[in-house]
Amino acid sequence: MAPVDIRNPRLLAASGSVCISASAMFVKLSGTNAGTAAFLRCALALLALLPLALAERHRVGPRAPRLHLLDVAAGALLGVDFVFWVASIRDVGSSIATVLLNLQVAVFPLLALAFSGTRPGVRFWRTLPLMLLGVALASGAIGSPEPGSDPLSGVLYGATAGVAFAGYLYLTRLGGGRGHTAAPVCVSTLAAGVTSGVLGSLWTGIDLAPGWGALGWLAVMALCGQVLALLLIGPALARLEPVTGAALLLLQPVVAIGLGVVFLGERPTLTQYAGCALVLGSVWRTSRPAH
Structure with a gap:
């Protein structure tokens, strides 16, 4: 059997996507509101990222100022994504919110x-069309939603998060591959922490001391779904075609639905499962190498 090539950008993007897929579950377990979860995940992630960034600067030198501006702009969009995405978790559940986030597959x-x-x-x-139909079915906007969910506001918040995430991915791709x-x-x-802090303060408020249990879940999310995931996804996107990169990130909702069912007791309906099947089929179809 041939060894797995860890430098393969498809493998890196898929691995990062799987890491992100658990983030919604950790947010729901933390029990925090949108502003608190978005701001604290950034603050906790920076504790791990700052030493890595300083070590990288010492090893390869400083990053060009123009590229830093791209990073800041990307981060501002990421902060918007974080806040609206957590808001959608409250209305449609962790697994379906992750599906909605992946409207980026069309926007990116x-x-x-x-x-x-x-x-x-x-x-x-x-x-x-199949991708968008799959997202609509999975969210409950078409067909039968999960009891107790609010598909209308969930779709609105999730769509806003998905568009912002697509902008982040696009700017990340522009600034990637530079060492x-x-x-x-x-x-x-x-930048995401600043943006989510301002937006969260104005909208939901921010609780800086939500309790050790909540902080623990947010810390796990920050390390797995943000630090590790973005370190994998960033270099991969710079080496992939936009369509392929966006499609591979659609693995997130499929994994997230499984986690939500097993660990959170979420029960998507048959039409929502059908939507997830369409999403998975679209990923497979779009990311296949051209012949």
Whole structure:
């Protein structure tokens, strides 16, 4: 059997996607509101990212100021994504909120087309309707939602998070592949913390002392779903076509649904499962190498 190539960008993106998939579960277990979860996950992640970024600077030198500006802009969008995504978890559950976040699969390639002229290709346009239908079914916007959920506000919050996340991914791709891995993630996380802190304070408020249990769950989420995930995804996106990168990140909702069912007792309906099946099929179809 051939050894697994850990430098394979597809493998890196898929691994990062799996790490992110557990984030919603940790947010729900923490019991914190949108502003608190978004701000504290950034603050906790910075404790791990700062030493890594400083060590990287000593090893490979400073990052260009122009690229730092891209990192800041990406981080501002990431902060918006964090707040609205946690809000959607409250309304539609952790697993479905992760599905909604992946509206980026449609937005990310379109941003690349609009700003850099990278054409998605025929396969993207053919699978896009199925991707969007899968997201709509999984959220409960079409078909039967999970009892106790609020698909309307959940879709609104999730769609906002997905668009912001797509912008983050696009700017990350523009600034990636320049020899730095930890520095851009660190700067983006700092910017995300500022943005989520301002937005969260104005909207839900921020509890800086939610209790040790909540802090523990948020710390696990920050290390797994943010530090590790973004360190894997950032370099991978710079080496992948926009459509392939966006599609591989759609593995998140499939894994998240399994985690929500097993560990949180969430019970998506049959139509929601059908939507997840469409999402998974679209991932497989879009990310296959062209022949």
